[in-house]
Amino acid sequence: MKEKNIKRPIFPKKAVITAGMPYGNKELHFGHVGGVFIHADTYARFLRDRIGKDNVIFVSGTDCYGSPISANYRKLVEEGTFTGSIEDYVRQNHDKQKSVLDEYEMSLNLYAASGLDRAAEIHKEVSEEIFNELYEGGFLEKLSTPQFYDPDFKVLLNGRQVVGKCPIEGCQSDKGYADECSLGHMYMPSELIDPKSTLSGKKPELVEVTNWYFKLDEYKDALQNQVDDLKRNSNARKYLLKTIEEFLKEPIIYVKRKQLDGDVEGLVKKLPKHTLIDEPKKPSLTFIFESLADRDKAREVMEEMGLHFRTGKTLVPFRLTGNIDWGIKVPEKEGLDELTFWVWPESLWAPISFTRAYLESIGKNSEDWTNWWQGEDSKVYQFIGEDNIYFYGIAEMAVFLALQGKESQDEINWATMNLPHLIPNNHVLFMDKKASSSSDIKPPMAKELLDHYTPEQLRMHFLSLGLAKKSVSFMPQVYMPEEERQGPDTVLKDGNLLTNVFNRLVRSCFYTTQKHFDSKIPEGEVSEEFISLSKDSVLEYERHMFNHDFHRIIYVLDSFIRKLNKYWVNQMKKADTDENDELRKQVLIDSFYGVRTALTLIHPIAPSSCEMVREYLQVNENLWDWEYIFEPLSTFMDNASDHEIKFLEPRIDFFKKHESQFK
Template sequence: MARHKGAADGKTFEIPRPEFPKRAVVTGGMPYGNKELHFGHVGGMLVFADTYARFLRDRIGKENVIFVSGTDCYGSPIAEGWRKKAEAGEFEGTLEDFVRRNHEKQKETLKAYAISPNLFGASGLGRTKEIHAEYTLQFLQALYDKGQLNQISTMQFFDEKAGVFLNGRQVTGKCPVEGCTSEKGYADECDLGHQYMPENLIDPVSALTGEKPIMKPVTNWYFKLRDYEKLMQEWVAELQKDKAIRPVVWKTIGEFLKPPVIYIKREFEEKYLSLKEQMPAHRYLEEPKKPSFTIEFDALPDCDAACRILTENGIRYRTGKTLVPFRLTGNIEWGVPAPVLEGTEGLTVWVWPESLWAPISFTQAYLESQGQPREAYKDYWCSKDAKVYQFIGQDNIYFYGIAEPAMWMAQQASAEKTCDPPEGELQMPTIVANHHILFLDKKASSSGAVKPPMADDLLNYYTPEQLRMHWLGLGLGQRSVSFMPKPYNPDADPNEQDPVIKDGLLLSNVYNRIIRTAFYTLQKLNGGILPEAAPEEKILAEAKKAVLDYERHMSKFAFHQCTYVLDGYIRNASKYMSKALKPDEQTEAEAMQVLSNLFYMIRIAGILLHPMAPIGTEKLQEYLQVDDRIWSWDTIFEPISYFTGAKHQLKFLPPRTDFFTRHESQFAEAGEA
């Protein structure tokens, strides 16, 4: 427990240390297979997933943590991306070749940033494809057998000129959901994740021909998402009690747990009144100060019927956020085959639902690769002793925070579903959603007007650990923050320091200097043999406070707070070194005591930094000549000698050796190259 002073009476009280699961899965949202990774994939989400996975490996044992992510191979964005590049002569090869190339490049980027999933799979390639296809059939068949699916006939866009049905991003228009700020709406969802019926898309255009498509009827399988409104409300109530869950998660989920509504411009009010009696039963909501009025329904089919009446009579409207049936299948050829249900053949699974259970498929694939049975995935996904942490961007909360938990509940064997699943059933995930990481104060996306820099390109200006530390310190868990790299910023003040470099100075300057000074002094005074004196009590107390503060913040995914803890601890260590280490004025015993204290501080800072800056800290491990036990939180307060024994010889540190470097271009800019 951590000891703190009370505000009123000055007495101390104990803060319980956070509890962590016995086993954990960490997932990072899956990037599409139509492109390489841009900075948002890495800096907005995957670095955070990797940092937490590394922390858990140190905290509960690496054998108990599985970190999975992978390339989202299927769907219209990938097929359309390949078609455009092939037509333009920018790519030669099959659609699968296209996806494979991008998958391999994504893996290379992750390696360059020291992002270390146990498995970075691909839903449409190799063994992970086979396992994912098998699990998809099992998952959907189980939903069907439990009565959780409906066949619904809807209208789908059809390009008469091309003679084909259009899916997903093969259609663009404006999102019909009231208040939506997305740049693009697609066939039945916008780029912010809002769901709607295809016929409600405003001003649709075919991406294939540029023509306005017509609508033709199709039949697909849908998950009965609306049946889970009450259970989702109960789950949201539990999320609100959990201080580790970011408000953006439960607030966004809550926005959809409302009755279906239609917003109509006031200029059409008289026309609406003339049609009111033709519409299903609804309530008129008086909101005099708004430019539109609202009508509310008890049932979604009634709302849909009213929409058709309004459309037929030329009345402009938008629908509100609500739960709608969640489409599971489609007729796009490039997709995971759907099971044949009630004789319906030739369907594939829509990319969004299958990407939600893809991490389960990937967990199975990883376990199989380690010689374990695939069914052992249940020890991670279906156990009360385990937790699943899913790192995503806020745009994807609808899928991970609504569709996924509802489908997980639907898989329960009991007819009485619960948001607190019993042992053996899929457990509710812990959603860790970051706010938007902006680029030069604008929201950037590959499909939007502002294009983000690719993650690999940033490495022409910065080291991976400079970028990791900068992104982790932005506070994306609290608000949207702009990434302002100076080489990309035309408005940057030439006299001001690059914010990325500035955040990296704690390691490249301060911590580096502490480590080098300690090593060089020890090499000079004691031949590089570790001091045997125990760290002093004051040093132990400061370390304990830093460790417990860091642990508490990490348990709440407050990565920026963890960087603050490290900043304070490392700078205090630097001040201590400057004040206390004076070997020319001290006896050998006094100098050895100071060095013992310093190496303890170096160790504590190293273990706290290990999840964030693994390259430099593992180089430190190499020079300390210790094994991986150095990272275990089971012995976090022990000195280095605990792992080595007496007379431990450190690896010789040559002059001007850095553990945390700056990028070579930064030396050139400073006139040092």
């Protein structure tokens, strides 16, 4: 039954899957798992079935460094609620994160930690190697820029130790931090509006501090060329490319016209060379500059005039270093010592460190990581949240180009430039509101959800939300007041496809085989109708998986399984009424073929339950191998003529509901 002459998607021979990096100052909330990890794990499991389990590496880990972790740790110590070292603090959270991921059946080859154990040693080596390569290649510059300083505490402030308003025009984030906002917009510290120190609650001072920066702003044209190529030659998500392009604009400043009292010309004469867009119906004037330096000169002019303004998204030098103690030490260059890596850059290459650590752990040469990350027959798939598009889609891509020796003005053959493929998901809201550990609306912890739902129910639900298209609300009834609960729990809708419909069908196949055929699956030809139905479902599923359209995969499964179930109910009722053994036999032959196909498609989503069915079918693991996707069950029997299914006792469920759902 091998398929011929059908144009099917081509998958790489080897693949690396990554799934973001949760901070080491927290446990996992529902957004970590439902917004990124479940999608990444489903794809990793699918690829193992599709191209072989030894050809897939799935890595992630705890992001151990950064000012939020230092700040939280210091606060707990001051309150007397934690007595260990900062490393102990991070390890405690890492262990909790890993435990929850295990409970959700994440199939990570390695869930490491950037600051713990052997992975930390390798990550330090990789960080130093990358810094040295960038420095020696001329891709770094030493810049003295303003940094926030709290005179009351006599300390320089980093990251989330400063809170204000994002200076980017149109930004909807609830918080701006020292040099990035909660939506991932980057800017210079001096641009932050109404800054306050989280230590003293007062407005901090700005002092000049020297750090190393990557020349990201020079890669605007190269990144635009990459986006253009991705539009033509890839299945990259459209809003990913749109978001990247928003940052590839010339430097812009927006000024409210009412501040100028009609004297626009007076401001224009004081500014560096620019283009002015003055649309009378709009409240703001738009000033477009040729360079970042010209924009910054214009900012100085406007500040001296007492004007309030907003800047537009554009590329700025990407800071590599900082001065917090809890971080990886940067190699000393040109007299700059005692610097540590800023957390964002080193987290971008941490998956490389984890890949090397994993290869070493299984006795392979860790230097073989290049074959996985850069090989012609390999592909890296990075699952991220939408807030991180700037870092992965812009900063990471430019840094990786530089590491391959590509300067900003070089002609690049994008067909041979094997950069990671990004799969960004939109936000998972909670009760129609954005929830996060740092916002007023606190999200439920991922572990808490398992008190009410099974991992497979949650995996089905989060995949069905369609986060590839838009932000969607997670609305579990168990977190609603009793009076607000209307109708069935939406979290269970897609899980019920397995726990109710498919579970009932599989059980019926077993019980009927035991009752009428002595536990032997009947032999015979599968109906053409069923072969066609299964084939169409497989090819549609495969296409959606290739495009990472996980919600469409759930639609395919829903349609396929319900058709299988409808056929079973109608035809078996007829066979039982007429006591027609031949019809009953044919229904079993067809239904087992349909069940066999459905199991392979469901396997990446509900692995444990599918394995239980395979065990009772008494067939081998080739059932999951897509090389045999169109083959019947007999292909996977060690001895088809004597084969018997394992006896299924009454009231045994393959796809189980949570115990709380029986109350």
